[in-house]
Amino acid sequence: AQGAEAAWAGTGAVLAAPDLIGLLNHLKGQQLLGAPEPGEADPPGFGPDLRQVKGQETAKRALEIAAAGGHNLLMVGPPGAGKSLMASCLPGILPPLDAAEALEVSMVASVAGTLEGGRLTRTRPFRSPHHSASMAALTGGGLRVKPGEVSLAHLGVLFLDELPEFQRAVLDSLRQPLEAGTVSVARANAHVTFPARVQLVAAMNPCRCGHLGDPALACARAPRCAADYQAKVSGPLLDRIDLHVEVQPVTAADLVLPPPSEGSAEVAARVATARAVQRARYGSDGPRTNAEADGPVLDSAATPDEPGRKLLAQAAEAMRMSARGYTRVLRVARTIADLAGAETVGRIHVAEALSYRRQAPRS
Template sequence: MVARAFTVAFEGLEARLVEVQCAVSPGLPAFTIVGLPDKAVSEAKERVRAALTAMSIALPSRRITINLSPADLPKEGSHFDLPIALALLAAIDILPTEDIEDTVSLGELSLDGSLVGVTGALPAALAAAAEKLDLICPKSCGAEAAWVGDARVLGAASLAEVVRHYSGQSPLPEARPGIIADDQNAFDLRDVKGQERAKRALEIAAAGQHHLLMVGPPGSGKSMMAQRLSGLLPPLSATEALETSMIHSIAGLLEEGGISRTRPFRRPHHTASVPSIVGGGRGAKPGEISLAHNGVLFLDELPEFPRVVLETLRQPIETGDVMVSRANAHVRYPARFLLVAAANPCRCGHMSDASQACSRAPNCGADYMGRISGPLLDRFDMRIEVPPVTFQDLDLPANGESSAAIAERVTQARELQGERYNDRADVTVNADVEGELLEKVAQPDAEGREMMTRAADRFGLTARGFHRVLRVARTIADLDGSDAVTRTHVGEALGFRMSTATC
């Protein structure tokens, strides 16, 4: 007799259904798992054996074979423990086979039979709902998986509870979605004294999803302002929250309870490797650019990042996704993030102050910023200089605009963009607009067009740079509540593009 249970294997954000087959046949006692299992799956037999022993269930002295089908799909992770145990219990006639075949299960077994939380419960629930099956998972994962309303999710604390459920002694209760309040951002832009131009740039970047590079000496507030950018962004929509949470579920970063409406803010260190930024490693896990999907990716000390790491950002910035290619995996992850970077003008950081600058100034500044390639630099919509903060600014009271006031204007601008691009599935904000649609919605008036033409000739704007200025101008017009893009809007957009620190 062959008993069957169902679980999933992950390929990026996709959870593919896997059939766990168990056959108990005559022969020398053995416990074999086949079907391209990794080390964690192969070790499942010892955890299953110990968990069953803890429940006073003895395995028969026969040959036990577990097959994970499809056999050519790599199986990775400890979540195969529970479905292997269920298939085995059905094969030795302890559990009814027909009931087990109606559910998808996942979970790691401890040696005492308790179930340990695993990653990927949210995409697993989506896969179960697509097949019209129930999902059984560890109790700690139930609140996360229950956000998928189309699947019945049952959370169990141990294998014994699952056995009692299938035997009809004590049915498992349905898991309820976790209630997570939106995180209150502890950082307020009102705390930043001075730097009005940089604050304006942050507002425009948040309103239109425009990439921003800030260049200034140490202590000028670049990192402080970047931390406060997430407080200007509107909460995630239901669709965005689900998609973002799926990525975090695969990476094992979801807190107990699951989905949050807060936009992610990721700030990797400049020693990060290519796989940690783009994705990869065992199982081609998502990298920082995907973990920042629908949120902010902040790269502090941008020139200190290895050049090969920086160059990998060029394609995801344009396409909004990344393909992680490995020998045994080709996985696509979404990567639509708002890139904010900060850099010192030179290695010592004091190029603009003759009393503190090194002897190589200003050549040291050109060499230092030269670590950022022209094509990557061209992808920043706005590039601004952040001057040092004066003592007079520090003595001023903190009476500037709060993040909440700026966020209200950002939300209104985003709502205008939502109405404008309502019939376009691939466009949600001004930064996404291109081609004929860009010419239609961001066409400046006659004076603005003349200014754009002169600036393009004088500063040698690339085609990409020309279009990015138009997008920023469109966002500035939205913040002003203007249907037309005027000369004033174009002038401000050009001012944020033509920074002497990065040209």
């Protein structure tokens, strides 16, 4: 029954026997089996268009940088500001899966039992689990171990809305997959490692009521309620998020504006150009994106010029940046330079990358 699915592997001859008798007849040479036809490949799908987002130019710029370099993104803002809408626009500006990536995504879906009729998809996964999800649902598990949401989002987007509402232990279980790109599930009867190279996009309100800073709507506990609410997310997890952006409330003046002239198609073209630069830089055996670059590869690609190096050193000391945070700023700066078509990371690219970085609150 999995013949159409197995045919996509493309390595050697694939034969799909309908039953044991058919297999025996084939081996005896009495009734030879034919090779199965590969299942259909679904065309790439697209979500909402960025033209639907009114205002929020800073957040849309951060979304473009995140798409171009595969970076993790956190949006903080009041309810109704468009955080979820912008997150759902992200798959529409990401490049479609190539043949090898589509096979990787489909292998995970096959193990999870969600691949139907051997069909492959060219659409990057977009998974949005509810904040009541358990650790097993997010990282994988069960009696017969199956991949969780972080693996089902492999090479795509894992969107966590209302981030502080997730259980803290569940969120902290994502720290290792976000760093390593894999998740290991250990059970008494199995020890399984699944791929989990995801782009994390998270959204949260600044406080429980969501209206911090608005005297007319904020609750009486502000700003203490904001500190308590944001402390639900651990500092080590926030340190693994490359881009932090404040999403401002949408005003009546923003709503009456005509749709912006630039939509997902225009942004996707710039993202595709930046991704092509990264593929040429790292080669077929290297990282797929700047977000995956590390060690000597990152040093050779993202070392800034002298003004940029001085600015980064000063900022790292002033912001008490961790080594991980320093590396992530370099990666974002390299992506900004790629979007600008610059060969070398300069001071202006480092400055913009630092503007999206914030110190993680003490847990």
